Amino acid sequence: MTGTDQSTSEDLLSPLHEEHVALGAALTSFAGWQMPLRYTSDIAEHQAVRTAAGLFDLSHMGELEVAGPQAAAALDAALVGNLTALAVGRARYTMICAPDGGVMDDLVVYRIEDELFLVVANASNVEVVRDALTARIEPYDAWLVDASLGTALIAVQGPQAEEIVASVTAPEDVDAVRGLKYYAWVPGTVAGVHARVARTGYTGEDGFELFVPAEQAAGVWRTVLAAGADRGLVPAGLSARDSLRLEAGMPLYGNELDRTTTPHDAGLGRVVRLDKTDADGRPVDFVGRSALEARAQSQPARVLVGLQGLGRRAARHGYAVLASSEAGAPQVGTVTSGAPSPTLGHPVAMAYVTPEVSAPGTELAVDVRGRAEPVRVVELPFYRRPR
Structure with missing residues (x-):
C-alpha cells in the first residue's frame, strides 16, 4: 500500500517520509513540508491517543539553538518570557512578539546547558523566528544555529506513552525518563539512539x-x-493532532494567534513577564514590552472563548459568531478553530467574541453556511485528561 500524495514538488521531505509512504499515509503539503495527514481514519487516530497512544512525526518543526555566555540575557530581550530563570533540564512555553505586541510565533524553549538553549518554532514561522532572533541577539555575546534540517522530532502521546517510551529506553536512563516532570527533559538513549527526551506535547495527554x-x-x-x-x-x-489540540484548548498559530493578536487577547497574558530584570536588577526592555504593558492594563476588545455546539453541524475557522439564532442577529465574533469532538460527541470551537458575550453559559449562534447553529460559551479547555 502506498501513500496518497497531495504535496508539491517544492515541499521538503521529512526524514520519516519513506516510513509514512510504507504505512499508506495520505500525504499533504503543510508549511512547506510533505507530511502525513492521516494513516487510517481521523477519528480512529484521535481516539487511540485518548485511550492508548499515538506516534507523530513533528520533524517539520524548527529547532534553533541559541548559545553563548549571554544566551539567556539575549533571549530575555528577544522573547516575552523570563529565560534567565529557566533551569537546565526544564522547558518553557513563550512567544516572540513584534514591537506592537502582535504574536510572531509561539515557542517552546528548552534550556540544554547554562549557555545553550533550544528554541522550537512552528514550521510555518521558522524563517521569521530565525531572522528575528538573529537580529535581536546581535548586541549580545550569543549566536544562533539553525539545527532544523538535522533534527527529527518524534512524539509519543497518550496514556500508554510512558510505558512505551520506557520499554525502548536504555536501562540506565529509564528511571530518569519515568521521573520526568511536565515541561522537563533529559538526555537518554532511546531505541539505541542518543536523544533528548522531553515530557511535552500538543494533545492534552x-x-x-x-x-x-x-x-x-x-x-x-x-x-x-x-x-x-x-x-x-x-x-x-x-x-x-489538530482535533486533539482543539479539545485541549491549545492555540494554533494562524488561527488563535497571529500578528494582529497579543498574548493577552488569547488569554495567555501570563506568559508575558513584565517583572523580569537584568543582571543589574533593571527591568528588561524586551521587544514589545511597552505595547504589552499597555495592553495588560486595558480592557480587551475581544476575548477568546470556547463554544459548545448544541446541534450537529460544526463551526469552522472564519465562520461568524452571532448574538443569537434569530434572523438578522448581529455578528459578535469569529470562529478561529472548530470541529466535531470525537471525545465529547458534539461540535466544539474556539472563537474571539466581544467581552459582553464572553461569559460561560452565554447562548450564541454560528453562521454555518447560511444557517444559524446554536452554541453555548464554555470555559476552556473542553477536555482535561483523567489524573
Whole structure:
C-alpha cells in the first residue's frame, strides 16, 4: 500500500517520509513540508491517543539553538518570557512578539546547558523566528544555529506513552525518563539512539517528544512503533493532532494567534513577564514590552472563548459568531478553530467574541453556511485528561 500524495514538488521531505509512504499515509503539503495527514481514519487516530497512544512525526518543526555566555540575557530581550530563570533540564512555553505586541510565533524553549538553549518554532514561522532572533541577539555575546534540517522530532502521546517510551529506553536512563516532570527533559538513549527526551506535547495527554538526529530517525520510529503495538500505539497524522489540540484548548498559530493578536487577547497574558530584570536588577526592555504593558492594563476588545455546539453541524475557522439564532442577529465574533469532538460527541470551537458575550453559559449562534447553529460559551479547555 502506498501513500496518497497531495504535496508539491517544492515541499521538503521529512526524514520519516519513506516510513509514512510504507504505512499508506495520505500525504499533504503543510508549511512547506510533505507530511502525513492521516494513516487510517481521523477519528480512529484521535481516539487511540485518548485511550492508548499515538506516534507523530513533528520533524517539520524548527529547532534553533541559541548559545553563548549571554544566551539567556539575549533571549530575555528577544522573547516575552523570563529565560534567565529557566533551569537546565526544564522547558518553557513563550512567544516572540513584534514591537506592537502582535504574536510572531509561539515557542517552546528548552534550556540544554547554562549557555545553550533550544528554541522550537512552528514550521510555518521558522524563517521569521530565525531572522528575528538573529537580529535581536546581535548586541549580545550569543549566536544562533539553525539545527532544523538535522533534527527529527518524534512524539509519543497518550496514556500508554510512558510505558512505551520506557520499554525502548536504555536501562540506565529509564528511571530518569519515568521521573520526568511536565515541561522537563533529559538526555537518554532511546531505541539505541542518543536523544533528548522531553515530557511535552500538543494533545492534552501525557506524552513525550524525542529529539533525534535526522539520519537515525527512521530506526527510532520503527522501533517505537513495534514496541507499542501491544499497547495500542498507532501512527497519527496532522488531522488527529489538530482535533486533539482543539479539545485541549491549545492555540494554533494562524488561527488563535497571529500578528494582529497579543498574548493577552488569547488569554495567555501570563506568559508575558513584565517583572523580569537584568543582571543589574533593571527591568528588561524586551521587544514589545511597552505595547504589552499597555495592553495588560486595558480592557480587551475581544476575548477568546470556547463554544459548545448544541446541534450537529460544526463551526469552522472564519465562520461568524452571532448574538443569537434569530434572523438578522448581529455578528459578535469569529470562529478561529472548530470541529466535531470525537471525545465529547458534539461540535466544539474556539472563537474571539466581544467581552459582553464572553461569559460561560452565554447562548450564541454560528453562521454555518447560511444557517444559524446554536452554541453555548464554555470555559476552556473542553477536555482535561483523567489524573
